[in-house]
Amino acid sequence: MTYSLAWFLHPFTILGKYSLLIFQAFVSPDDFRTYRKNIFDQMMRIGVESIPIVALAAAFSGAVTTVQVSYQLVSVFLPATVIGSVVAPSMILELGPVVTGFILAGRVGARIAAELGTMRVTVQIVALEAMGLNSISYLIAPRILAGIIMFPMLYVAACAIGIGGGIAVANLGGYLTTQEFIQGARNFFRPFDPYFGLSKAFVFGFIITSVSCYMGYFTAGGAEGVGKSTTQAAVMSCVFILIADLVLAVTLL
Amino acid sequence: MSIPVKHSKELIVGLSLAAAVVVFALGIRFLQDVPLFRSTYVLYTHFESAGELSGSSSVRINGVNVGTVGDVRLDTDNRVRIRLHLNDSIHIPEGSHAEIGGISALGNNYVVIFPGPPGNPPIADGGYIEGVSEQDVFEAVTERSVRLTENVEEALANANLLLEDTGLLIGETGADIRPTLRALREVTDALARTLREEQESVQEIISNVEIVSKDLARISGTSADTLAQTLQRLDHIAMYLENSLETLEGTTRNLDDILDKINNGDGTIARLLNDPTLYINMGSTLATLDALLKDLQENPRKYLRHMDIVDVF
Numbered sequence: 001m002t003y004s005l006a007w008f009l010h011p012f013t014i015l016g017k018y019s020l021l022i023f024q025a026f027v028s029p030d031d032f033r034t035y036r037k038n039i040f041d042q043m044m045r046i047g048v049e050s051i052p053i054v055a056l057a058a059a060f061s062g063a064v065t066t067v068q069v070s071y072q073l074v075s076v077f078l079p080a081t082v083i084g085s086v087v088a089p090s091m092i093l094e095l096g097p098v099v100t101g102f103i104l105a106g107r108v109g110a111r112i113a114a115e116l117g118t119m120r121v122t123v124q125i126v127a128l129e130a131m132g133l134n135s136i137s138y139l140i141a142p143r144i145l146a147g148i149i150m151f152p153m154l155y156v157a158a159c160a161i162g163i164g165g166g167i168a169v170a171n172l173g174g175y176l177t178t179q180e181f182i183q184g185a186r187n188f189f190r191p192f193d194p195y196f197g198l199s200k201a202f203v204f205g206f207i208i209t210s211v212s213c214y215m216g217y218f219t220a221g222g223a224e225g226v227g228k229s230t231t232q233a234a235v236m237s238c239v240f241i242l243i244a245d246l247v248l249a250v251t252l253l
Numbered sequence: 254m255s256i257p258v259k260h261s262k263e264l265i266v267g268l269s270l271a272a273a274v275v276v277f278a279l280g281i282r283f284l285q286d287v288p289l290f291r292s293t294y295v296l297y298t299h300f301e302s303a304g305e306l307s308g309s310s311s312v313r314i315n316g317v318n319v320g321t322v323g324d325v326r327l328d329t330d331n332r333v334r335i336r337l338h339l340n341d342s343i344h345i346p347e348g349s350h351a352e353i354g355g356i357s358a359l360g361n362n363y364v365v366i367f368p369g370p371p372g373n374p375p376i377a378d379g380g381y382i383e384g385v386s387e388q389d390v391f392e393a394v395t396e397r398s399v400r401l402t403e404n405v406e407e408a409l410a411n412a413n414l415l416l417e418d419t420g421l422l423i424g425e426t427g428a429d430i431r432p433t434l435r436a437l438r439e440v441t442d443a444l445a446r447t448l449r450e451e452q453e454s455v456q457e458i459i460s461n462v463e464i465v466s467k468d469l470a471r472i473s474g475t476s477a478d479t480l481a482q483t484l485q486r487l488d489h490i491a492m493y494l495e496n497s498l499e500t501l502e503g504t505t506r507n508l509d510d511i512l513d514k515i516n517n518g519d520g521t522i523a524r525l526l527n528d529p530t531l532y533i534n535m536g537s538t539l540a541t542l543d544a545l546l547k548d549l550q551e552n553p554r555k556y557l558r559h560m561d562i563v564d565v566f
Contacts, residue, residue, distance in 0.1 A: 040266055043262075043266040044265065044266060047266065047269060048265055150270075156280070186285070186309070186311065186318075189284040190308065191308045
């Protein structure tokens with residue numbers, strides 16, 4: 001009985017611990033200037049250095065969606081522009097944020113968890129505390145800030161490159177012309193869609209960095225613990241991205 | 254120009270973010286089909302219903318995209334107020350009106366502008382263009398399909414009744430139909446039997462017919478020349494007859510004319526035929542002549558005496 005109650009309450013314990021960690025990270029007595037340099041470092045690592053892999057994934061997503069939509073929607077009753085009408089909103093609403101999110105969950109989430117986990121198991125975090133720094137603010141706040149600022153930037157890049165990839169394949173594969181693609185994309189374009197995608201990107205950026213920071217910061221068990229935290233950071237980020245994706249779609253659309 | 258190492262990260266991050274903001278803003282304008290850098294020509298219109306129109310729905314003139322719907326909102330009087338962003342190279346003359354086009358079921362609606370007379374002055378930027386609400390195609394189809402379904406249902410009900418009646422009819426007269434069918438089968442059987450029995454005769458007849466047709470073919474083959482000559486003559490005769498008929502027709506026509514004239518009282522014969530006075534005159538003349546001849550017979554001397562020739566004898 002006690003065991004099942006503990007099992008039932010465990011997720012809430014984790015949620016509380018997680019919330020307190022994030023709260024402490026931003027309610028810091030330290031001056032912003034203390035970790036200003038750290039923020040730009042994280043922005044470079046999380047954002048700018050992720051551009052190539054995000055661009056690659058987005059370009060291929062756009063291209064594959066275009067080919068598959070062309071394959072599925074072959075009908076005399078449907079104009080070729082329909083392909084553009086499907087691919088562009090798909091990239092803007094779903095593929096752009098989610099593909100970018102998954103890639104960053106692996107690339108950025110694992111990295112953050114590994115960094116913080118190693119610092120924890122090698123007692124560097126304790127050393128920071130000993131030096132009088134607030135380790136939570138110093139280590140976690142810059143990463144989360146960098147995530148929520150840079151992730152929307154990566155989302156914009158992913159959408160632009162993904163639609164570009166779709167247009168390129170549509171042209172090269174002879175499925176439809178650039179004009180037809182753009183005409184189709186414009187036909188069903190709603191100005192709210194990019195803002196919705198941007199809010200998803202903002203939320204996903206927060207989820208990936210905060211979950212990974214939590215996993216890394218509370219690492220225990222030496223090298224093995226670091227490995228476990230790293231894996232969990234990537235997996236849990238992906239799981240929460242999917243949940244958040246659904247919640248946002250249900251609430252905002 | 255080398256980037257100072259101290260600021261390089263900040264610079265790269267700043268540039269990335271700025272680029273993202275620019276791409277985002279221009280991307281939305283691009284997908285809305287709004288000119289990226291130029292200002293737009295804004296018009297307002299009112300419709301009874303928005304009919305699936307949304308921001309970024311296109312605006313067309315004669316099927317060409319000329320701008321987008323900027324904003325769709327409900328006005329204070331519950332009518333739908335729509336802002337149109339048009340390319341600033343387009344000028345809509347006064348007297349134009351706007352309608353909602355497209356098929357709302359597919360969500361691909363757009364605003365169609367029907368330009369007024371080209372000589373009219375253009376509507377000013379931010380001006381108003383009249384919106385004409387028309388029933389959209391899908392609604393019309395739905396409405397008609399309801400009527401069609403009702404008709405079909407009615408027809409089906411009638412067909413059902415008819416089938417029921419037919420069923421009853423067959424059920425009632427089944428007893429009559431069955432013997433008829435049996436008799437028909439007997440007749441068919443008899444016919445088949447006869448055909449079997451008379452097969453030889455039939456074959457004989459067919460072979461005779463074959464022989465006859467062969468003979469005919471031979472005859473026609475040998476006397477083909479004669480036949481051709483005969484036909485040629487017949488042709489000549491027909492031509493001659495045709496000419497004669499033409500002449501006859503001419504003659505008949507002339508006769509017709511003459512008869513017409515006679516009937517109308519033209520010419521001597523007509524007068525002769527139509528004028529009774531001549532007949533009367535002739536009658537009286539004949540009567541006089543008759544009296545004269547009688548007199549001559551009775552008293553020839555009275556007349557002959559005066560003739561010198563009589564004196565000669």
